Amino acid sequence: MNKEDLKKLYEKYKPAIKETVDTVVFVVVAIIIIKFFIGEIRWIPSGSMRPTIVEGDRIFVERYSRFYSTPKRGDIMVFYPPFEELKNTPWKVFARLTGFFCKDIAYIKRVIGLPGEKIEIKTDANGKTFVYINDKPLNEPYISSVYDYSYCTEEMYCGPFVIPEGEYFMMGDNRGNSKDSRYWGTLPVNRFIGRATFLFWPFTHAKKFD
Numbered sequence: 153m154n155k156e157d158l159k160k161l162y163e164k165y166k167p168a169i170k171e172t173v174d175t176v177v178f179v180v181v182a183i184i185i186i187k188f189f190i191g192e193i194r195w196i197p198s199g200s201m202r203p204t205i206v207e208g209d210r211i212f213v214e215r216y217s218r219f220y221s222t223p224k225r226g227d228i229m230v231f232y233p234p235f236e237e238l239k240n241t242p243w244k245v246f247a248r249l250t251g252f253f254c255k256d257i258a259y260i261k262r263v264i265g266l267p268g269e270k271i272e273i274k275t276d277a278n279g280k281t282f283v284y285i286n287d288k289p290l291n292e293p294y295i296s297s298v299y300d301y302s303y304c305t306e307e308m309y310c311g312p313f314v315i316p317e318g319e320y321f322m323m324g325d326n327r328g329n330s331k332d333s334r335y336w337g338t339l340p341v342n343r344f345i346g347r348a349t350f351l352f353w354p355f356t357h358a359k360k361f362d
Contacts, residue, residue, distance in 0.1 A: 229263055295327055
């Protein structure tokens with residue numbers, strides 16, 4: 153096939169090629185807009201949020217509330233942990249915005265401590281463990297058990313300490329099996345991706361997160 157034949161072939165399929173490229177560009181831009189301003193769907197790979205969320209659940213994570221509010225205590229948030237290095241090369245940013253080939257690690261945990269609060273995790277003589285906020289025990293009906301906790305060591309962030317401004321203390325509901333702020337410290341607000349609002353799959357236990 154010579155150059156003239158290739159040129160004729162290109163001219164023949166030029167409208168179809170242009171339409172395909174336009175469609176791909178539109179879809180990519182739409183995905184970026186939706187994920188950045190509205191929300192995204194996430195799949196849960198671990199059991200750190202049991203019994204609230206279990207492995208294999210699909211959830212919707214909204215991103216619009218970050219434009220007018222900050223996370224509240226009890227919010228279930230998706231975020232990049234502080235030890236995860238986020239590169240800002242054009243490809244890495246594109247991958248995070250679209251989800252295509254994105255390998256950045258994201259966690260899902262619950263907001264427990266807010267900026268400026270004193271936090272401490274203590275175990276009593278009966279083996280029950282509670283989170284104390286400003287020296288008062290926190291009521292947590294969503295956790296599996298007050299007995300099911302990882303034992304605090306000197307290397308862990310179990311307090312007492314005051315949470316720095318602009319940072320949050322995050323914990324999984326499955327306190328005996330969750331790598332959270334007890335292990336890697338407080339989370340800067342700029343690491344949040346969005347707030348989990350409802351579980352839609354499987355339908356058998358679909359629910360809205362309060």
